[in-house]
Amino acid sequence: MATTVYYCASSLDGYIAEDDDSLDWLLNYQGTFEPETADPSPMDEGGAYEGFYESVRALVAGSATYEWILDHLDVAGGGEWPYRGKPCWVLRSRDLRLPEGEGVDVRIADAPVGELYSEMAAAAGDGVLWVVGGGGVASQFADEGRLDEVQVTVVPVVLGAGKKLFERRLPSGSMQLTGTRTFKNGMVELRYEI
Numbered sequence: 001m002a003t004t005v006y007y008c009a010s011s012l013d014g015y016i017a018e019d020d021d022s023l024d025w026l027l028n029y030q031g032t033f034e035p036e037t038a039d040p041s042p043m044d045e046g047g048a049y050e051g052f053y054e055s056v057r058a059l060v061a062g063s064a065t066y067e068w069i070l071d072h073l074d075v076a077g078g079g080e081w082p083y084r085g086k087p088c089w090v091l092r093s094r095d096l097r098l099p100e101g102e103g104v105d106v107r108i109a110d111a112p113v114g115e116l117y118s119e120m121a122a123a124a125g126d127g128v129l130w131v132v133g134g135g136g137v138a139s140q141f142a143d144e145g146r147l148d149e150v151q152v153t154v155v156p157v158v159l160g161a162g163k164k165l166f167e168r169r170l171p172s173g174s175m176q177l178t179g180t181r182t183f184k185n186g187m188v189e190l191r192y193e194i
């Protein structure tokens, strides 16, 4: 059975992007935390991301997140689509560009999460269905009772405004902390089961 995981990075005050979709606060973040027990940065080799990504069998993202990826990696100009070999559902109600190339499997959809879930879960098999974001998409999964885990890497930056980690209150209310990881750059990963 698939596990649906919302895996993302958030500012200390609960934003995943600035209002203009900038992620400079995350991509340019440099901090330090030196104890021996600290792990390499989440994006470094051997960091948390690679381990998580190996478990991912299917992905789902909102259109703003999808377009940020296309633009940031310059996919139209020859940059590589980062999720080759894994089906990625993109939720949208308007026309979107589609990347090309071997192994690219982007499935554009305009429907409630509840209607798409079985198809996405079947594609993920017994692996992870990664809810890439944003907060509105994560809230739709939570509303449907289809969000199993939240893995958020907290970046010690306060933005004051931006795109929220979740758009709405979680209907189930309670979460169980299942693990934490502290990185050498001062970020902290929190893992919760819903």
Ligand SMILES: NC(=O)c1ccc[n+]([C@@H]2O[C@H](COP(=O)([O-])OP(=O)(O)OC[C@H]3O[C@@H](n4cnc5c(N)ncnc54)[C@H](OP(=O)(O)O)[C@@H]3O)[C@@H](O)[C@H]2O)c1
Pocket (backbone or CB within 6 Å): 007, 008, 009, 010, 015, 016, 017, 020, 021, 022, 026, 061, 062, 063, 064, 065, 066, 068, 069, 091, 092, 093, 094, 109, 110, 111, 112, 113, 132, 133, 134, 135, 136, 137, 140, 163, 164
């Ligand atoms: N820090 C992180 O780890 C992290 C993770 C993910 C994303 N991000 C960033 O956070 C920002 C996210 O922005 P966001 O929260 O505004 O947007 P988003 O969730 O990426 O996209 C929202 C849009 O998706 C479409 N959509 C969502 N659900 C739908 C459904 N069920 N059916 C049809 N269309 C649906 C709608 O677009 P239309 O109707 O306009 O098509 C909606 O306006 C982006 O800048 C992204 O790069 C950061």
